[in-house]
Amino acid sequence: MLFRSWDESVDERWPDVATVADHVGVDHLVVTRHALVRQVLADPTTWRPENALDAVTPMPVAALRILARHRFRLPPTLANNSGPSHPQIRGIVAEALHPDRVAALQPWLADLVRGRVARLADALDAGEPVDLYATLAADLPLLALARLVALPDAPVGTVKEFARAALELFWAPLDADRQQALATEVGRFHTVLRDFAATGGGLAASLRAAGHSPDVVVGALFFLLVAGQETTSQFLTLLLHRLTGEPEVRAGLRAGTVAVADVIEEGLRLEPPIVTWRRVAAVDTTLGGTAVAAGTSVVLWLARAGRDPAVVATPDAFRPGQRGSRRHLAFGAGAHRCVGAQLARMEAAVVVAEAAPLLDGVTVVRPPWCPDNLTFRMPDAFVIRRR
Ligand code: HEM
Numbered sequence: 035m036l037f038r039s040w041d042e043s044v045d046e047r048w049p050d051v052a053t054v055a056d057h058v059g060v061d062h063l064v065v066t067r068h069a070l071v072r073q074v075l076a077d078p079t080t081w082r083p084e085n086a087l088d089a090v091t092p093m094p095v096a097a098l099r100i101l102a103r104h105r106f107r108l109p110p111t112l113a114n115n116s117g118p119s120h121p122q123i124r125g126i127v128a129e130a131l132h133p134d135r136v137a138a139l140q141p142w143l144a145d146l147v148r149g150r151v152a153r154l155a156d157a158l159d160a161g162e163p164v165d166l167y168a169t170l171a172a173d174l175p176l177l178a179l180a181r182l183v184a185l186p187d188a189p190v191g192t193v194k195e196f197a198r199a200a201l202e203l204f205w206a207p208l209d210a211d212r213q214q215a216l217a218t219e220v221g222r223f224h225t226v227l228r229d230f231a232a233t234g235g236g237l238a239a240s241l242r243a244a245g246h247s248p249d250v251v252v253g254a255l256f257f258l259l260v261a262g263q264e265t266t267s268q269f270l271t272l273l274l275h276r277l278t279g280e281p282e283v284r285a286g287l288r289a290g291t292v293a294v295a296d297v298i299e300e301g302l303r304l305e306p307p308i309v310t311w312r313r314v315a316a317v318d319t320t321l322g323g324t325a326v327a328a329g330t331s332v333v334l335w336l337a338r339a340g341r342d343p344a345v346v347a348t349p350d351a352f353r354p355g356q357r358g359s360r361r362h363l364a365f366g367a368g369a370h371r372c373v374g375a376q377l378a379r380m381e382a383a384v385v386v387a388e389a390a391p392l393l394d395g396v397t398v399v400r401p402p403w404c405p406d407n408l409t410f411r412m413p414d415a416f417v418i419r420r421r
Pocket of ligand 1: 378
């Protein structure tokens with residue numbers, strides 16, 4: 035279950051919490067119910083976030099040496115930080131992603147997406163196959179992020195390769211050769227980030243001015259470049275694929291009887307790009323009546339929590355606006371709740387509003403395929419063709 039949790043049928047019965055051993059024999063406490071996942075997220079004292087970015091496949095010395103050569107470090111900054119510096123770092127990042135700045139970006143994004151969709155419609159009309167991941171979902175979130183946060187001047191493809199390598203290196207089951215290759219890729223771009231962190235403007239300059247060490251600035255940029263764009267690319271791909279099989283929802287969008295915002299929330303509930311997120315027990319405690327020892331890795335099954343029948347009327351059906359639809363935990367909750375939620379929602383709303391009509395009358399040539407991963411879906415392609 036751990037590395038392909040999205041394949042697990044919702045009919046499969048799971049206890050509220052279950053101990054599951056991973057590929058290297060480490061036990062994780064998997065939390066399956068909405069109320070318990072929420073309880074953990076809401077209590078950062080008992081359940082700490084320090085393990086959020088730990089490599090699920092322990093790194094062999096060779097890979098660690100490669101990272102060390104690039105002076106790679108991930109100190110507590112955002113998702114993995116329960117220390118006193120967290121609120122301030124989060125505040126500076128939140129300022130860069132302020133809802134007003136996100137709203138101001140919307141017309142630019144809508145224009146960009148409209149132009150692309152028109153070209154894609156022409157290609158579909160001409161009978162050509164179209165990969166909606168490659169042509170729409172892959173780069174938009176990074177282009178949008180770059181307008182809000184000053185980033186190193188690197189080609190989009192380079193950043194995407196680095197981000198996907200990081201998601202694989204830290205969250206996938208891997209062999210030693212693959213770890214070395216990924217460590218090289220991640221380390222190389224980390225050097226670019228380190229240089230930029232020392233001199234760059236915008237967010238990097240604000241963090242420096244607030245007295246944060248170069249490692250913290252690099253850590254914040256690292257997390258933003260990975261979580262702040264790759265997640266949304268994945269979500270857009272999964273949501274467009276899902277909508278291809280939901281003609282009634284598309285008809286409702288067309289007729290104006292289904293709200294785009296409701297489609298996004300139902301999409302986040304049913305197709306979250308982040309399927310699990312980790313915490314670690316800080317003390318001996320209990321969860322749902324089960325004793326949990328200090329140090330236990332806790333895997334919060336966010337995707338399953340979104341389908342909890344205690345919360346949603348028809349858990350498996352895509353019904354925008356249904357009772358409980360918005361109560362998903364796709365963005366986490368509490369002190370570490372996703373700071374980019376507003377941005378991700380705006381991007382998804384633009385893409386759904388503009389691109390949903392492309393899906394009428396198409397056939398799926400190649401559905402998204404997702405490699406084994408504890409946390410991220412990472413779809414690789416989504417190809418359609420007009421019937
Ligand atoms: C659909 C897209 C996205 C999803 C599903 C998502 C999901 C998540 C989740 C599950 C967490 C952990 C929350 C917790 O521990 O309670 C998180 C944290 C975070 N996300 Fe997102 N995210 C998305 C997009 C973004 C974007 C676009 C940005 C910024 C540009 C972003 C920035 C962050 C940051 C900075 C944190 C760490 C917050 C903290 O620890 O204080 N995310 N996100």
